[in-house]
Amino acid sequence: xxxxxxxxxxxxxxxxxxxxxxxxxxxxxxxxxxxxxxxxxxxxxxxxxxxxxxxxxxxxxxxxxxxxxxxxxxxxxxxxxxxxxxxxxxxxxxxxxxxxxxxxxxxxxxxxxxxxxxxxxxxxxxxxxxxxxxxxxxxxxxxxxxxxxxxxxxxxxxxxxxxxxxxxxxxxxxxxxxxxxxxxxxxxxxxxxxxxxxxxxxxxxxxxxxxxxxxxxxxxxxxxxxxxxxxxxxxxxxxxxxxxxxxxxxxxxxxxxxxxxxxxxxxxxxxxxxxxxxxxxxxxxxxxxxxxxxxxxxxxxxxxxxxxxxxxxxxxxxxxxxxxxxxxxxxxxxxxxxxxxxxxxxxxxxxxxxxxxxxxxxxxxxxxxxxxxxxxxxxxxxxxxxxxxxxxxxxxxxxxxxxxxxxxxxxxxxxxxxxxxxxxxxxxxxxxxxxxxxxxxxxxxxxxxxxxxxxxxxxxxxxxxxxxxxxxxxxxxxxxxxxxxxxxxxxxxxxxx
Amino acid sequence: xxxxxxxxxxxxxxxxxxxxxxxxxxxxxxxxxxxxxxxxxxxxxxxxxxxxxxxxxxxxxxxxxxxxxxxxxxxxxxxxxxxxxxxxxxxxxxxxxxxxxxxxxxxxxxxxxxxxxxxxxxxxxxxxxxxxxxxxxxxxxxxx
Ligand SMILES: [Fe+2]
Ligand SMILES: [Fe+2]
Numbered sequence: 001x002x003x004x005x006x007x008x009x010x011x012x013x014x015x016x017x018x019x020x021x022x023x024x025x026x027x028x029x030x031x032x033x034x035x036x037x038x039x040x041x042x043x044x045x046x047x048x049x050x051x052x053x054x055x056x057x058x059x060x061x062x063x064x065x066x067x068x069x070x071x072x073x074x075x076x077x078x079x080x081x082x083x084x085x086x087x088x089x090x091x092x093x094x095x096x097x098x099x100x101x102x103x104x105x106x107x108x109x110x111x112x113x114x115x116x117x118x119x120x121x122x123x124x125x126x127x128x129x130x131x132x133x134x135x136x137x138x139x140x141x142x143x144x145x146x147x148x149x150x151x152x153x154x155x156x157x158x159x160x161x162x163x164x165x166x167x168x169x170x171x172x173x174x175x176x177x178x179x180x181x182x183x184x185x186x187x188x189x190x191x192x193x194x195x196x197x198x199x200x201x202x203x204x205x206x207x208x209x210x211x212x213x214x215x216x217x218x219x220x221x222x223x224x225x226x227x228x229x230x231x232x233x234x235x236x237x238x239x240x241x242x243x244x245x246x247x248x249x250x251x252x253x254x255x256x257x258x259x260x261x262x263x264x265x266x267x268x269x270x271x272x273x274x275x276x277x278x279x280x281x282x283x284x285x286x287x288x289x290x291x292x293x294x295x296x297x298x299x300x301x302x303x304x305x306x307x308x309x310x311x312x313x314x315x316x317x318x319x320x321x322x323x324x325x326x327x328x329x330x331x332x333x334x335x336x337x338x339x340x341x342x343x344x345x346x347x348x349x350x351x352x353x354x355x356x357x358x359x360x361x362x363x364x365x366x367x368x369x370x371x372x373x374x375x376x377x378x379x380x381x382x383x384x385x386x387x388x389x390x391x392x393x394x395x396x397x398x399x400x401x402x403x404x405x406x407x408x409x410x411x412x413x414x415x416x417x418x419x420x421x422x423x424x425x426x427x428x429x430x431x432x433x434x435x436x437x438x439x440x441x442x443x444x445x446x447x448x449x450x451x452x453x454x455x456x457x458x459x460x461x462x463x464x465x466x467x468x469x470x471x472x473x474x475x476x477x478x479x480x481x482x483x484x485x486x487x488x489x490x491x492x493x494x495x496x497x
Numbered sequence: 498x499x500x501x502x503x504x505x506x507x508x509x510x511x512x513x514x515x516x517x518x519x520x521x522x523x524x525x526x527x528x529x530x531x532x533x534x535x536x537x538x539x540x541x542x543x544x545x546x547x548x549x550x551x552x553x554x555x556x557x558x559x560x561x562x563x564x565x566x567x568x569x570x571x572x573x574x575x576x577x578x579x580x581x582x583x584x585x586x587x588x589x590x591x592x593x594x595x596x597x598x599x600x601x602x603x604x605x606x607x608x609x610x611x612x613x614x615x616x617x618x619x620x621x622x623x624x625x626x627x628x629x630x631x632x633x634x635x636x637x638x639x640x641x
Contacts, residue, residue: 129510129511129512132512132514132590132591133589133590133591170514170515171514171515172514476540478541487541488541489518489540489541489542492522492540
């Protein structure tokens with residue numbers, strides 16, 4: 001099946017909307033053997049009636065089946081009602097061949113942010129349940145779920161992106177099509193392809209890019225994604241549709257890491273000292289080659305908390321690395337962290353592995369950012385390292401985490417994620433949102449840790465840390481209960497494929 | 498208020514697709530029972546698929562090792578082939594949780610091999626199906 005994805009047309013006045021360009025694509029859309037046209041939202045510039053009337057006229061000229069969803073711009077000025085009147089329903093699903101396409105409106109009236117509340121979440125869940133055996137499952141949603149590069153400082157991901165991500169991955173959705181950022185991008189997360197379209201006819205392209213549309217070809221074994229730019233340039237990425245699920249060859253074990261976060265050490269009752277002590281006992285018993293703490297070391301950046309932390313961590317056998325969270329830098333933390341915990345960007349390196357920390361936190365702020373300069377320096381350091389396992393660790397999230405809001409995401413997560421995936425970094429460890437999660441993006445396994453010893457945590461299994469075993473051919477991630485030491489496999493991934 | 502309804506903890510109409518561990522670990526048939534036990538301990542799992550020349554020919558659980566080897570005083574150096582279950586009980590990835598639980602009860606087993614089309618693609622255990630955490634995939638963010 002061949003799908004054409006246009007997006008962010010922004011029908012409106014000439015100053016926003018390139019009418020001539022869009023109409024010039026009609027012939028190609030109708031006569032290139034596409035089975036379906038998708039418009040992933042922001043049909044209009046401001047949700048006005050005259051814009052919808054013109055958009056409707058345009059869609060009448062499209063002779064192939066098409067599905068159009070609204071974006072945030074379509075919800076301006078009460079536009080969603082007009083969308084339904086002139087374009088079609090804003091939520092629903094459509095069968096096509098042996099596939100199913102589910103589409104939901106993520107726009108909130110007069111806001112640029114996105115949301116898929118319970119009603120629509122359940123809609124996706126129910127349809128995926130009903131069509132669980134469909135040969136092809138596609139979900140359309142205007143706001144992106146996986147962070148997009150070159151997005152500037154604005155993240156604007158869905159407020160419950162983590163839950164949606166988990167729902168789509170577990171349901172084996174093949175393809176998720178979004179728009180919104182006006183920047184074409186694709187990531188494969190587990191077996192699901194997350195595709196973002198550029199803008200097809202808005203004058204607001206990003207970073208000097210030109211208008212574009214996407215062509216997605218889905219075969220039995222392979223799917224390809226091509227961005228066709230209106231200046232004739234094409235960029236293509238190909239992905240296998242084979243689902244790798246069966247394992248027996250692991251090769252020998254190379255490295256074991258214990259991964260913890262948000263210990264929140266203090267004399268306050270929110271610090272669970274018994275959980276912490278037991279966790280350290282279990283870690284010592286598991287004999288990891290390295291322990292990585294992804295921030296939230298102390299409850300506040302004050303001397304007494306840091307002094308207690310140093311005392312408690314002295315019982316750990318083996319090398320341990322730290323990266324700070326915002327709270328570790330509070331008060332005098334900015335001076336205390338380097339004094340008690342060593343440098344901000346810590347590193348562990350042997351012939352086989354390199355673990356490089358990158359400090360993403362800011363003084364007295366939960367917001368994380370790495371920034372262009374630091375990111376460039378990070379990859380320079382990693383590329384200088386010898387062949388072998390490459391891992392990065394930081395406090396903030398690179399992908400949205402279930403059971404939490406999107407707030408833990410790094411502000412420039414789209415940029416870092418793109419570069420991490422393109423550089424085929426083996427492992428990324430993060431430590432905010434206090435929920436254990438692991439997923440593979442491209443060839444990179446991204447693992448987030450729950451709070452190891454704070455009452456503020458989000459796993460129904462209780463406080464925990466992660467254990468990661470790296471073999472020659474596979475990587476296994478476990479969640480280990482802090483108090484009891486019981487272990488649960490979060491996932492295993494092939495390292496070479 | 499609950500409106501007289503109990504909170505829906507287990508959604509038994511869901512496909513087992515959401516619960517299947519798509520990470521089936523295998524062992525070659527000529528390996529020893531001790532190697533199998535070591536593999537189960539290493540990955541903290543309770544069963545392995547037994548393979549010969551790349552295809553699954555049997556299945557072995559920690560219960561089999563306990564019942565057929567340890568309790569009988571047999572040598573753990575015997576091959577897994579000798580104690581594996583050859584009759585593979587498989588279910589399709591798209592059956593419901595309820596249907597999978599029914600099969601487990603009827604056949605008195607705790608593990609099911611899961612197929613999609615003609616391929617074995619994973620495994621689902623009783624523990625997986627009764628894991629409340631996996632039944633509630635979502636956070637309460639907002640209603641609309
Ligand atoms: Fe847009
Ligand atoms: Fe948008």
